[in-house]
Amino acid sequence: MDKEVVSTGDAKLDEAVVQWLRLDKNPKTLAAVQKMVKDGALEELQKCFGARMEFGTAGLRAAMGPGVSCMNDLTIIQTTQGFCAYLEKSFPDLKERGVVIGFDARAHPASGGCSKRFATLAATVMISRGVPVYLFHDITPTPFVPFAVSHLSLCAGIMVTASHNPKQDNGYKVYWENGAQIIPPHDCGIASAISENLEPWPQSWDENLALNSLLLKDPYEDMCREYFKAVQQHCFHRDLNKSSEVKFVHTSVHGVGHTFVQSVFKAFDLCPPFAVVEQKDPDPEFPTVKYPNPEEGEGVLTLSFALAEKEGATVVLANDPDADRLAVAEKQKSGQWRVFSGNELGALLGWWLFRCWKERHPEPAALKDVYMLASTVSSKILRAIALKEGFHFEETLTGFKWMGNRAKQLLDQGKTMLFAFEEAIGYMCCPAVLDKDGVSAAAITAELTSYLVTQGTTLTQKLNAIFDEYGYHISKNSYFICHDQDIIQQLFERLRNYIGKDTYPKECGEFAVSAVRDLTTGYDSSQPDKKATLPTSRSSQMITFTFSNGGVATMRTSGTEPKIKYYTELCAAPGNSDVKQLKAELDNLVDAIVQYFFEPEKNKLKPRPE
Template identity: 35%
Template sequence: MTSWEKVYQKWNTFQNLEPSLKSDLEKIKGNDEALEDAFYKELTFGTGGMRGVLGPGINRMNIYTVRKAVNGLANYLLVNTVNVKDRGVVVAYDSRYMSQEFAVETAKVLGAYGIRTHVFDTLRPTPLLSFAVRYLGTVAGVMITASHNPPEYNGFKVYNEDGGQIIPEEAEEIISSIQQTGDELLVPVMEREELEKKDLINWIGKEIDNAYLEQLNLISKLEPEAKQKEKDLQIVFTPLHGTAYNLVMDGLEQLNFSHVDVVKEQAKPDPEFSTVESPNPEEHQAFELAITKGKENNADILLGTDPDADRLGVAVKDPSGEYKVLTGNQLGSLLLDYILSHSDPIVLKSARMLKTVVTSELGRAVADAYGVKTIDTLTGFKYIGEKIRQFDSTGETFIFGYEESYGYLISSFARDKDAVQAAMMACEMAYYWKNQGKTLLEALDVLYEEHGYYLEGMTSLTLKGKEGSQQIAKIMEEIRNNPLTEIAAFQVEKVEDYLSSQRTVLGNAPKIETIELPKENMMKFILEQNNWVCLRPSGTEPKIKCYYGVSGDSKQDSEQKLASLKDKMEVVISQITGSN
């Protein structure tokens, strides 16, 4: 009997197995491929938490895998933080299947350790959870969400006492604690009635929402008189069946943006995300209904948030009257320019802009123009949150942080990407440029004229299951052991290996430099003419992603460079996988 079969038998013969999971297990009985995938390994707890398909098995999201993760978290907190039981943990959840149930299961495990849990009474956005950790002073936060993944997924994200996603060092200790837990089916829990009786669960109402909205109102760059004025900006908003509706609508009302039309078909939470192929504002199909409504109302700006409201997509009209969805890099550069141009020059002296290593270099060019230093982080907003925490002691000022995957943060009262903040600032920015007689696309052209035509892209290859994981590992191993020296006729000037923390500067006298960032399985090639390529396996999905950045003299020049890089890398990867 193989190892996965032993685990399957343990589950299959467990008398108290949760009924719906027992039923689901019965449905795949005899299907060795499905059973092996569900039981061959434990669901990966990565650098921020875990995410996976719902269902029975140790490689699935269910009450038992959640309980095991919480048990590990509880033991970690008891050893590494102070006043754990009194300060407690705050838990929020989104609109997905089993989200509320997993939130309660979290409280049931923590309660067994005497740790009090603050649980929101209804679904809430991820940035509100980040804010709540700081507002309540808890030792940690848990967000039950799979962000923009398909409906069959859910996830479990952990936040540290600063309100940021846990960093690798914290994750390693939590993972170690989880691994010491033992049998996931036997994790002790305290039932909900007992939790309430012993005051070990606190149901949170509107208090934190209201405190968050007070902070949100302060990020505006508008003068007090302008803030009170009703604004003639036509807005269409879709929360894509998620959690953003209340906070975004209340935030816009605070700033007197009164012309807001909501896509009604997508306004209510729906775990099936039934009107979209994917509830991801990065995917243009998610904007189809918003575009239809935008055309009906002649809207100036369309806003789309993902289910847990940490990502924002924006669409605006192009010269032909069609709506175009801005990339994360484009919107980030526009927001950065608006914020810096409306900030006190004295503040800018100590200001720092944070971006990831796969985010557009246009942001750096914009920041340089205002005398603001740019700091690069690894991919993932947890690293931006960690930097902000360091600023608390260094005297540096956080001014803006963003990543190419539609994540932005304007003010550090939250320590994770925040689509609510970004939605407010995007509307304010669109209102500003409208009063200058320009759309956001025309404002973007101004940046290109000043700094150069930057263009970025990303391709991803999905490789599911055990074999897929092996293929992804093979791609990275081959690229690492045989680094490219030329990509699409562009010479490689530097090779950055983030796993070994080494930067190799090529040329007649090659030299090795140290990369002062945490280790990560990622390779970046810096090419001539300010172009670059980066290869990185996803930490939350069975994908390997290839990021591209180019800079040209014109849109056409940049598009040609980008296309040639993509074509070449697709050939390279297909040769490694044997799929060409």
């Protein structure tokens, strides 16, 4: 189909479509674009070709389908060519060390796209340049890729997954040689290299090249064995586990987690959890849930609760589809189920890992080298524990890419990296994986629960005891959905210029603003020079407001979803047990934020679905 046939009235769009028709060799996506052209479907063509996916620190995440705005065979090849070119410049020994590639179970029959095929194409591109590739032959949890990078001393890792996104999405997540997700400037460097390598290399489409090459290796068996050996080091009460009578239910939410959680329970000598049969096997259609995201709470856990009631289980463990995150629920005396927030489980796991470490290291001097991390939008309960117990707590920017890289720096300095978490149910309990890991977190949570039962207490009661000792930390987080970047930009710019240029809000209803930190522009009113100490990024929106009552609220955009998220927390001093009053005050603060900070854009935003 020549250029004369493609005439949309938009020269740039015509050029993008013509290039696609010349380069794409996937019959389904090629036919889909040809049909759009034949039908004169300008709106569809604009959606598919109007803007190329942007490669950032989260890699890529988008819907599967035809065109440069979607995940498909051609964009995977182009992305991997750019990544490979960037690695060639960065590592003289790339052809000796190689890369690892993993994938989840996502598939999109309409476009012929699936995670395994994308992973195979990525391997083909690398091997075509003489780069050794460790390609998992079967689905794995995301944490296995950063684990393999570190364990095998590789140059990089690729995980093909969209994690908890809707079923039509897929993603391309990248790890650097340190075993952590990439951070600037690598994202910009890779993005530039992609744009310079859009023409498929001679052998990039030749899957047989990869599958028959001596450069292709399968790390599956070795990494499974070594991973479980590594996480076993964080099993502190094996004898107790063997005799534990606590019953657990586990759901993988149609993802990859079932086999691996069963195995990690075995590695900890725990009785295997009851599996939610309807959700235990991978299914890219996610037929039993509206959103395959256990962070959404009870709606995703309905089948888990039913199975728990049937089997007499008291705790539910839920992984997201790529098993890097973990949700936990506990049955209460009232018969109701409590789904712990990410911040609450972070408090429990942080307390537990410190307690277990302290048992093995009773000497006070060792505390000076112990660290815990949390993202800036997560609860500061770890900071409160650290202040009282004497270890170090650090705050990082949002996302495990920042915590993973900081953890690696600390480990290289000989420090003990005990725990890191983010409020979005992500936990790093074992430094062998410099990313969130829902598999190891599931076993460690189960061991914690089993221990508490021997002490005559529950997760809920222990959480309350932690708050009693270190101060209640009450949080309330939610989001608005917005697909219009102009509206998002307008909202944040209005907050930066509330009264006039560079005048952030001084109050929010009855709540006085005492400090503002803007990590988009680098402004921080609490610093002597008004400059933020944490890294800043113009590519994302993030403003934190501190209020005179001790409340903190952060508003930010998501890097992987069309959301404006807000995070709020109110902290009380130890001994203040008036939780009802604290919750009421936080509710009032959140209501004020929504009323004052989100107007007048609110009517253009879609609230979080119930």
